[in-house]
Amino acid sequence: MPRVRITRRLHFSAAHRLAQPEWDDEKNRRVFGDCANRNWHGHNYELDVTVAGPVDPDTGYVMDLKDLKDLVNRHVVDDLDHRNLNLDVSWLEGVLPSTENLVMRIWERIEPHIPAPATLERVVLWETPRHWAEYRGD
């Protein structure tokens, strides 16, 4: 059966800071530059979630996009939007919120909820329009 990939883009705005708690300020500043600013900075993130699977002959859908949007909002965006990624999110506790780490955690939050036979194929997180990270679960 042919497989089609569908993608839904969502967005959230959040504050964060890159710093290792066990390092002192000077080392954090040396490794992370301005991203280590003690008082945080922030971004408008764009999140692209791609699901792959066969097309249902009744609906013409791999998966209802409204369902996809709702589940990503419920499990990811509602927790991150207008929040501090270092302080406010239980499932990011102890995680250094680099784009790489975020995109892997977001994958884990979404993957169990994609209804078979569709599967999560790719998550892309844009920190700015000129920098993004992609995770495919492998």
Added chain:
Amino acid sequence: MPRVRITRRLHFSAAHRLAQPEWDDEKNRRVFGDCANRNWHGHNYELDVTVAGPVDPDTGYVMDLKDLKDLVNRHVVDDLDHRNLNLDVSWLEGVLPSTENLVMRIWERIEPHIPAPATLERVVLWETPRHWAEYRGD
């Protein structure tokens, strides 16, 4: 020989409606929501066609992009632009025009015309800037 992928983006504007003819209005509305509106709605579609192959040493081309643009216009865009995807397109007869179904039919329309040794690799159809479908022929 190294393979390069080239992509040309084209666009068209069309009306459509998501509904199963054998279902009644109430069921179509329940399954497809506002997309089932009896009087249609529409989109500005963007269509990305990717062709892969070796690079011709004379031209530096995988394939002449003007030829690619012309063949996609002739076999796809000219039939869809400023049309109703449910009513006006012979090669979409009986097809529920979801983004998934459209992208597979568009692949079939383009694939036979790509001149060897180049091959069609990927077709992406954007229904909005926040929702798109991708097909790779498998």
Added chain:
Amino acid sequence: MPRVRITRRLHFSAAHRLAQPEWDDEKNRRVFGDCANRNWHGHNYELDVTVAGPVDPDTGYVMDLKDLKDLVNRHVVDDLDHRNLNLDVSWLEGVLPSTENLVMRIWERIEPHIPAPATLERVVLWETPRHWAEYRGD
């Protein structure tokens, strides 16, 4: 007091057709080209609503953008999104839905609801990313 302009962008997808009911098909086709297609076509519209006024010292706002978004949704977008602009919208009855006519009618729908001292300054309606109309109420 200094005046600041704030803009909120919203979007909707709709079908429409350009045709004068008193003209025959051939004349409509000659004047409006493909836009006269009997079975409709459609667009992803973007709508930019600009409000101007002094800045409230308590909130730092010309106007609460959530209120602006809510009122434009209530009076405009909810009526147009996933609809047919020729058939489905009571306040567009008898209006030929060109971008020019739409942007003037949308102004009239929004203007009475902007809370003083803020005033509606400009409405821009994008039919495609390469074509838009702007109205300033004069």
Added chain:
Amino acid sequence: MPRVRITRRLHFSAAHRLAQPEWDDEKNRRVFGDCANRNWHGHNYELDVTVAGPVDPDTGYVMDLKDLKDLVNRHVVDDLDHRNLNLDVSWLEGVLPSTENLVMRIWERIEPHIPAPATLERVVLWETPRHWAEYRGD
């Protein structure tokens, strides 16, 4: 002499929070919603600076765009990028960092440095791609 307007777009990423220090948490949350989150949130801001004036016959310039970029970086962007707009910026002390207030303060920072006969005409600050504020100095 004819007047031409030239614009340079710059960007910065910053954290902020909307809250009145004299209000309690509950009132700030009621007025500012999620923007009042105690632990901040943030944005990728885009800043468009427009300068108007006659065109120098020797250079064809209203103003050297590199000079414009350098002065906006020196007086605005270097102070805001990867910073907290409530805590880290001396010239924003006591300012509630709404887009409206920011765009007026940014105007004041840039305006004295535009070399005559060019004049600052407009500053636009984008908080997201769907929300922005504009100030023209009046």
Added chain:
Amino acid sequence: MPRVRITRRLHFSAAHRLAQPEWDDEKNRRVFGDCANRNWHGHNYELDVTVAGPVDPDTGYVMDLKDLKDLVNRHVVDDLDHRNLNLDVSWLEGVLPSTENLVMRIWERIEPHIPAPATLERVVLWETPRHWAEYRGD
């Protein structure tokens, strides 16, 4: 009668160089930096042409956008696309092709052809997505 503004965006790709023929290389390099490179450089230009006027009650148009596109292509884009702006364009002879000078010359090329009662209101020329010039004929 209410006035509406409509805009059509067109594009062209061209080579150019900023240099005063009466200056030596060293001075041109000092004033224009890399833009003075003797062997040229180039850009993808975007051109926004805005026409204002009353709305024709028969067509709902300020002006037929296809006519606007055709006349801008005929008088401007066909001469500039895939050309060298310093060498290949008769109506740019002796003009230093800065964005400012280009936008004024483009205005002059378009303005006589706008059919009354519509008038040319604004021409914007984007040299890059982060730098543009605007001319309003005054």
Added chain:
Amino acid sequence: MPRVRITRRLHFSAAHRLAQPEWDDEKNRRVFGDCANRNWHGHNYELDVTVAGPVDPDTGYVMDLKDLKDLVNRHVVDDLDHRNLNLDVSWLEGVLPSTENLVMRIWERIEPHIPAPATLERVVLWETPRHWAEYRGD
């Protein structure tokens, strides 16, 4: 170990011309159309460089994006920006500067400098927003 892909977008503006030196003008014009214009034309190129690898537990990085940006600037962008791709670039000597050939040469310039365990995965070069080439090193 999970692999994440990170991408950094950079840009440059350059002039070029498509022509085979051993062909006469008429044949070059026939094969390459306007791209063969003897006096060059040019583009705003966007360059997306994707690096894949495991995430460093100390930094949360596949690779420091500032390092990636610096090395692509040093080995690619500094040589191409505001230059003529046919005349000014030693490592493009004898190369017909089609998007396909450029993206392969750019890969070769970057690939040796990506620090293990990260690897270069994909280079995408946009000649316009509607046309791009991609190379993955195979």
